[in-house]
């Protein structure tokens with residue numbers, strides 16, 4: 581069961597800087613890629629930004645479809661996260677390869693990933709060339725999260741994946757209240 585998350589608060593799903601799986605689709609092609617470079621940008625309207633290398637298949641699909649989803653994996657999906665960050669969707673169907681289940685989104689055509697703990701559905705409102713990447717600005721049109729792991733904020737049990745760069749990662753698990 582997943583609970584609705586107000587889109588103004590959707591940034592809280594990714595606030596800790598977790599690694600996300602970006603899904604995108606155009607015509608008969610759907611794809612998933614691992615992404616660490618994401619950021620909340622605005623509460624009203626709710627905007628998030630992602631930096632995608634211009635050569636990635638994902639950049640092509642997002643440019644053509646003008647939408648994408650951020651799917652938030654827990655530590656249990658670490659192998660899939662690594663796989664989807666190594667192989668290009670131009671050559672392989674990564675949903676099949678990684679054993680991820682496409683699920684229907686509410687506001688966009690691109691699929692969500694059923695195994696993920698949270699989802700932000702976004703429509704592209706801007707695209708900037710930033711060096712060798714495109715920086716896509718997305719308006720969050722819908723968001724949802726697993727009720728066992730998220731209510732106003734992520735619980736420790738969610739164990740989100742954080743990329744320190746290169747081969748280094750950590751999983752979140754301890755929370756401080758201030």
Ligand SMILES: Cc1cc2nc3c(=O)[nH]c(=O)nc-3n(C[C@H](O)[C@H](O)[C@H](O)COP(=O)(O)O)c2cc1C
Nearest residue numbers: 614615616617632633636637638665666667668669
């Ligand atoms: C942990 C991790 C984080 C990554 N973060 C990004 C990122 O922020 N931006 C990016 O363009 N590529 C990033 N990548 C690389 C892409 O996921 C990878 O090149 C992928 O194969 C591109 O897939 P595509 O061609 O199917 O779009 C990351 C890879 C890993 C393993």
